[in-house]
Amino acid sequence: MSAWTQETVARLVRYAQLSPSADNMQPFCFQWDGRQLRIAYDQGRVAGHTFGPEAPATLLSLGTTVEAIEQATRLWNHPATFAPTFHDTPDGFEYGALQLEGELPPESGQPLPDPIRHTDRGRYSRRELPSALVQRLRAGVQGGCRMAVHSDRASTRAIAALVQSASELRFQTPELHAWLMDSLRFSEDAAARGDGLDVRTLGLPPGGALMLRCLGNWRRMAFFNRLGGHRAMAGIDAAPVAKAPAVVAVIGPDDRDGALDAGRLLYRGWTWLNEEGVAVHPYYVVSDQVQRLREGSMPQALRERAQRLQAETARQMQLAPGEHLYMLLRVGYAKAAPTPSRRLPLSRVFEVRGGE
Ligand SMILES: Cc1cc2nc3c(=O)[nH]c(=O)nc-3n(C[C@H](O)[C@H](O)[C@H](O)COP(=O)(O)O)c2cc1C
Known part of the structure; x- marks a missing residue:
């Protein structure tokens, strides 16, 4: 038997850090007091x-982080469970903690393989997904959340149309433009900071990074939009969805627990x-625009279009009352390894x- 040490907890945190977040902004911090990991x-x-x-979006990311840590502790044969508290502290919002104390089995605490x-x-090929995998996804549940798999061409085209509409709204929203531009890392030095979106991970067409850099200024983007730029940018975003062999939708109850479970x-x-x-x-763009409409942060001029998007999303995704679309995943067999x-x-x- 061994005890939890700073080194073993650090291994867990490193594993958790590799979970996904919007624009790779990694919004969480972790504190260990020798008993609890907050x-x-x-x-x-x-x-x-x-x-x-x-x-x-943050709660989705939290759900992925919690799932990663719990999976890692199971790999160590010492399952720990996240206990949510959700409360404000003088240092910021705290989500909850895992109890990491007492003795560990001898094999625990070993280095973890990267997830x-x-x-x-x-780009993906058109090869279909194995039916056993599709069935596994459809059977996967967590709390009230579920996954729907759309693989017929009519559905992937209809979902691409949702992405197109949502992405057009996104490119016309100054706050979202600012966040995206803030998160982009154009040089090796900037990428080496370790957060944000390294433009090499974006799969951009030739000249794409230069174009994004030019559009970094909102006034230039607004001018470009007057020429239909938002439609062109959204088209680049949506086109691969229409061609994908399948799109997976993560759907769940429209509340805090639902978001955590969806993650x-x-x-x-x-x-x-x-x-x-x-x-x-x-x-995330469809879920995000629907959410912005609901919370009242959608610019007035875009509200009517956002309402149509919301109605069309509910219809296309067959959302039951009280359900929310949390995420869409374009899935398929990649033609090249990603950065x-x-x-x-x-x-x-x-x-x-x-201290320990
Ligand atoms: C809530 C959330 C929203 C995301 N939205 C998008 C998105 O709209 N488009 C996209 O390309 N990636 C999106 N991502 C993926 C992240 O950008 C990605 O996880 C992050 O850059 C880290 O990369 P990795 O997944 O390869 O570890 C999202 C991830 C999360 C958790």
Whole structure:
């Protein structure tokens, strides 16, 4: 038997850090006091640069993080469970903690293999998914959440039309434009910081990075939009969805627990796909625009179009009353290996308080 040490907990946090987040902004920080590993929103580092602490996007990411840590502790034969608390503290919003104390079995605490899950925004072939995998995804549940798999061409085209509409709204929203531009890392030095979106991971066409750099200024983007730029940009976003062999939708109850459960299920389904060699490209844009409409942050001029998107999403996704579409995943067999995304140094997100 051995005890939990700073080193073993650091291994868990590193594993958790490799879970996905919107624009790879890694909104969480982790504190260990020798007994509990607390997870909080890293207010000082990310506030104003990405979604807020209680936004569904952040809770989705929290769900993936919690699922990753719990899976890792199971690999160590010492299952730990996340206990949510969801409360404000003077340092920022705290989500809850895992109890990591007492003795560990001898094999625990060993280095963990990196999770296989990753994003691939490249081109996919039209090869169909194995039916056993489709069945596994359809049978996957967490709380009230489920996954729907759409593989017929009419459905993937209809979903691409949702992505097109949502993405047009996104490119006309100054706040979202600012966040995206803030997160983009154009040079090796900028990418080496370890957060944000390294443009090499975006699968852009030739000249795409230069174009994004030129559009970094909102006034230029607004001018470009007057020429129909938002439609062209959205078209680049949506076209691969129409051609994908399948799109997976993560759907669940429209509340805080639903978002957390959706994140857990997202992580699980994504891992199952990657384990079978199937690439995954998440699209949050539809969920995001619907959410912005509901919370009242959709610009007035875009509201009517957002309402149509909301109605069409509910119809296309066959959402029951009280259900929300949390995520769309374009899935298929990749034609080339993707550039992996990076992470912040552990020291930026992990703190030991009090001592072991
Ligand atoms: C809530 C959430 C929203 C995301 N939205 C998108 C998206 O709209 N488009 C996209 O390409 N990737 C999206 N991602 C994927 C992240 O950008 C990706 O996980 C992150 O860059 C880390 O890369 P990795 O998944 O390869 O580890 C999203 C991830 C999460 C958790």
